[in-house]
Amino acid sequence: EPEVTQTPSHQVTQMGQEVILRCVPISNHLYFYWYRQILGQKVEFLVSFYNNEISEKSEIFDDQFSVERPDGSNFTLKIRSTKLEDSAMYFCASNGNSPLHFGNGTRLTVT
Amino acid sequence: AQSVAQPEDQVNVAEGNPLTVKCTYSVSGNPYLFWYVQYPNRGLQFLLKYITGDNLVKGSYGFEAEFNKSQTSFHLKKPSALVSDSALYFCAVRDFILTGGGNKLTFGTGTQLKVEL
Numbered sequence: 001e002p003e004v005t006q007t008p009s010h011q012v013t014q015m016g017q018e019v020i021l022r023c024v025p026i027s028n029h030l031y032f033y034w035y036r037q038i039l040g041q042k043v044e045f046l047v048s049f050y051n052n053e054i055s056e057k058s059e060i061f062d063d064q065f066s067v068e069r070p071d072g073s074n075f076t077l078k079i080r081s082t083k084l085e086d087s088a089m090y091f092c093a094s095n096g097n098s099p100l101h102f103g104n105g106t107r108l109t110v111t
Numbered sequence: 112a113q114s115v116a117q118p119e120d121q122v123n124v125a126e127g128n129p130l131t132v133k134c135t136y137s138v139s140g141n142p143y144l145f146w147y148v149q150y151p152n153r154g155l156q157f158l159l160k161y162i163t164g165d166n167l168v169k170g171s172y173g174f175e176a177e178f179n180k181s182q183t184s185f186h187l188k189k190p191s192a193l194v195s196d197s198a199l200y201f202c203a204v205r206d207f208i209l210t211g212g213g214n215k216l217t218f219g220t221g222t223q224l225k226v227e228l
Contacts, residue, residue: 004154031213043155043201043218050213091154099145100216102154 002026004103006092012109013082021077021106023092032075033093033100034067036060043091049075082110113138113204115185117219124192124226132187132222134202143205144185145216146176150198158200161185172196192226199223 005024013019025032034046047057049067066078075094079086089105114137124130136142143162147155159170166178176187187200200223203216 006154033213033215042220043216045215045217048213048215055213056215095213099157099160100214101157102147104152104154 002101004092004094004101006090006103006106008106009104010107010109012111015084015110016081019079019082019108021079021090021092021108023075023077023103024073025075025092025094026096026101027073029094029096029098029101031055031095032067032069034077035091035093035102036088037091037105038088046077046090079108082108084110086110113142113206113217115144115202115204115217115219117200117202117222119222120220121223121225124224126194126226126228127191130187130189130192130196130224130226132200132202132224134185134187134219135183136185136202136204137183138204142178142185143214144176144178145203145205146170146174146185146187147201147203147218148198149201149221155201158187192224194226194228197224197226 007022032049035043037043045058047061048055064080068076087110091105092103093100116135145160146158149155158174159168161168161178169175174189199221201221202219205214
């Protein structure tokens, strides 16, 4: 069964640095999403992406965040200047006419 | 705004016994409800969904969920629990994204299921 893949599985960065989290959604899916899960807390929606543009974003998704689909397969989340509170698991998801399929996540640790 | 509530942080059950993980919802209009499971260090895996139709929905790994409109509930059930069912379970409700279609999920806080021998 096709999967959403995310790299890296774990990223450690210093506060103020830029990070890029990468995702390869399922190939025939049209909608792409980023969610995050702060340790011990619930999964929160960040942003959705369709037809090469953001279709919705949450209040968490401020100017420090951006998403891009640089080619036909990758979908990236960039955090421009990381803060300690950005430490979380970040999940990529995609769907077509189906339930959301999630990747295994990238654990981001900001020190 | 759409929301779901999971009133139990943890549910403990003995292997072989039936299990129930509770979820209630608050939506405007018809609810589109989901259950996902998360194993340690993994992403969320889809278990089942309710959109319309039968109130009892069957899903993966022997799980089922009962939609109850009068009680605004969507409890996850399994007749006989396995130790391997131990995981974190999330109830979710779908919001339609008006611009460009697609949908997003609003998750509950999760319920840790622990199945013991």
